[in-house]
Amino acid sequence: xxxxxxxxxxxxxxxxxxxxxxxxxxxxxxxxxxxxxxxxxxxxxxxxxxxxxxxxxxxxxxxxxxxxxxxxxxxxxxxxxxxxxxxxxxxxxxxxxxxxxxxxxxxxxxxxxxxxxxxxxxxxxxxxxxxxxxxxxxxxxxxxxxxxxxxxxxxxxxxxxxxxxxxxxxxxxxxxxxxxxxxxxxxxxxxxxxxxxxxxxxxxxxxxxxxxxxxxxxxxxxxxxxxxxxxxxxxxxxxxxxxxxxxxxxxxxxxxxxxxxxxxxxxxxxxxxxxxxxx
Amino acid sequence: xxxxxxxxxxxxxxxxxxxxxxxxxxxxxxxxxxxxxxxxxxxxxxxxxxxxxxxxxxxxxxxxxxxxxxxxxxxxxxxxxxxxxxxxxxxxxxxxxxxxxxxxxxxxxxxxxxxxxxxxxxxxxxxxxxxxxxxxxxxxxxxxxxxxxxxxxxxxxxxxxxxxxxxxxxxxxxxxxxxxxxxxxxxxxxxxxxxxxxxxxxxxxxxxxxxxxxxxxxxxxxxxxxxxxxxxxxxxxxxxxxxxxxxxxxxxxxxxxxxxxxxxxxxxxxxxxxxxxxx
Numbered sequence: 001x002x003x004x005x006x007x008x009x010x011x012x013x014x015x016x017x018x019x020x021x022x023x024x025x026x027x028x029x030x031x032x033x034x035x036x037x038x039x040x041x042x043x044x045x046x047x048x049x050x051x052x053x054x055x056x057x058x059x060x061x062x063x064x065x066x067x068x069x070x071x072x073x074x075x076x077x078x079x080x081x082x083x084x085x086x087x088x089x090x091x092x093x094x095x096x097x098x099x100x101x102x103x104x105x106x107x108x109x110x111x112x113x114x115x116x117x118x119x120x121x122x123x124x125x126x127x128x129x130x131x132x133x134x135x136x137x138x139x140x141x142x143x144x145x146x147x148x149x150x151x152x153x154x155x156x157x158x159x160x161x162x163x164x165x166x167x168x169x170x171x172x173x174x175x176x177x178x179x180x181x182x183x184x185x186x187x188x189x190x191x192x193x194x195x196x197x198x199x200x201x202x203x204x205x206x207x208x209x210x211x212x213x214x215x216x217x218x219x220x221x222x223x224x225x226x227x228x229x230x231x232x233x234x235x236x237x238x239x240x241x242x243x244x245x246x247x248x249x250x251x252x253x254x255x256x257x258x259x260x261x262x263x264x265x266x267x268x269x270x271x272x273x274x275x276x277x278x279x
Numbered sequence: 280x281x282x283x284x285x286x287x288x289x290x291x292x293x294x295x296x297x298x299x300x301x302x303x304x305x306x307x308x309x310x311x312x313x314x315x316x317x318x319x320x321x322x323x324x325x326x327x328x329x330x331x332x333x334x335x336x337x338x339x340x341x342x343x344x345x346x347x348x349x350x351x352x353x354x355x356x357x358x359x360x361x362x363x364x365x366x367x368x369x370x371x372x373x374x375x376x377x378x379x380x381x382x383x384x385x386x387x388x389x390x391x392x393x394x395x396x397x398x399x400x401x402x403x404x405x406x407x408x409x410x411x412x413x414x415x416x417x418x419x420x421x422x423x424x425x426x427x428x429x430x431x432x433x434x435x436x437x438x439x440x441x442x443x444x445x446x447x448x449x450x451x452x453x454x455x456x457x458x459x460x461x462x463x464x465x466x467x468x469x470x471x472x473x474x475x476x477x478x479x480x481x482x483x484x485x486x487x488x489x490x491x492x493x494x495x496x497x498x499x500x501x502x503x504x505x506x507x508x509x510x511x512x513x514x515x516x517x518x519x520x521x522x523x524x525x526x527x528x529x530x531x532x533x534x535x536x537x538x539x540x541x542x543x544x545x546x547x548x549x550x551x552x553x554x555x556x557x558x
Contacts, residue, residue: 150496
């Protein structure tokens with residue numbers, strides 16, 4: 001899955017390596033045009049926009065891009081201003097930092113800025129995001145939910161996301177924060193949506209055919225509810241633990257692919273380690 | 280699933296409630312004969328046999344049993360002594376406390392004490408265990424493995440368990456410690472074994488037809504690998520993240536049943552809350 005494949009989205013599970021090999025951020029740069037890349041870092045999600053913005057600016061410049069702008073849109077008014085959108089005319093990649101996904105959706109959702117990104121996605125703009133910037137990609141996003149606990153019916157809070165990727169629910173910091181329970185609870189509510197849990201320092205790259213490829217040091221966990229034959233989710237007693245049978249789960253590490261259209265893993269055929277390393 | 284069903288095993292995911300309603304320990308007592316129950320508490324797993332033994336003794340007496348003996352077998356020599364086994368002649372239930380499952384298997388495995396329990400299981404003795412006392416129930420047990428991390432191929436350490444329950448691998452403190460990754464890794468190594476992750480304050484009660492029933496406040500997570508169509512587990516590079524496709528997962532809370540023979544959930548038909556409460 002290389003540049004000519006029309007990459008649309010790069011969705012990172014948070015905690016991407018910023019110090020050693022920077023595999024994921026390097027890939028963001030490479031897919032955005034390398035030394036031609038113009039990256040806009042959107043710091044809306046975080047309470048520390050200056051610090052976080054400067055950190056990514058430094059890293060992306062270190063990785064040899066042409067230009068990095070940090071854009072801290074902190075109100076809906078700003079998100080509707082023409083000069084913000086004008087400043088993005090030559091941008092190849094819009095990168096959403098982590099923080100609170102509700103800040104992204106409540107400040108940017110339905111604004112001119114949002115419409116601009118959606119229209120440009122069709123024309124080759126890459127949208128990347130990490131942590132909260134990953135969760136907000138889907139039409140419905142997980143806002144909060146119990147971690148490291150038995151899944152319960154109504155403890156997952158969801159909200160409309162930015163809708164860059166349809167038919168999925170994304171969760172991040174996945175194995176690191178014990179979030180399988182909350183993703184199962186989310187998927188049980190409507191198995192139409194495919195659950196994708198992304199580990200820290202791990203990302204999925206999605207092309208215009210809705211195929212994803214995994215990169216990074218962890219795994220993704222795909223929770224497919226299409227064959228669920230029983231769940232108690234819609235019954236009385238909302239605080240009860242969840243019951244759910246026949247969920248299909250896939251675990252995919254780096255280099256594996258998955259088709260969101262067919263809901264099937266495209267299994268990686270291992271080559272020699274050397275061939276891999278040279279890829 | 281009541282007493283006449285010939286209950287064999289009560290397997291508790293650790294952290295069972297000892298202060299308020301004590302649902303699980305109450306059930307242990309009821310299934311062991313209530314005020315006729317003679318319970319032997321085996322403290323071999325723990326480094327604090329006196330304290331832990333006394334705590335369970337107090338609770339079981341508070342719950343109205345006839346007799347509680349705490350037995351701290353700390354060496355294989357003791358585990359082969361006739362007087363230990365003689366002291367168990369009238370025992371209805373042998374209860375293994377938590378601690379280190381390798382202490383149970385290395386001190387008790389293959390001894391006269393072990394043979395005695397196995398033979399008496401057929402005749403109506405109930406074997407119960409919590410935490411390490413749950414893990415040791417199966418033929419192969421998880422000893423340690425990464426928690427809250429991406430599943431990796433060879434980070435799950437397993438060892439022979441006490442073999443009271445065949446064809447399963449049990450993990451405990453399951454959602455609370457983010458152990459789905461290590462259980463998936465264990466099951467991938469041989470999908471013949473069914474993975475059962477038991478939450479804290481949650482237990483499975485197993486009858487002589489190899490049906491289990493869930494009780495307690497959390498859920499159990501059943502990981503069935505029989506339909507796995509791809510895994511990288513046996514390939515080179517043992518420290519790589521795990522790939523695995525098409526794992527079947529069930530989440531079952533209190534009152535749900537599952538047949539270990541058919542590998543299928545027996546779905547609980549909800550009644551009114553009142554009927555339930557009176558059960």
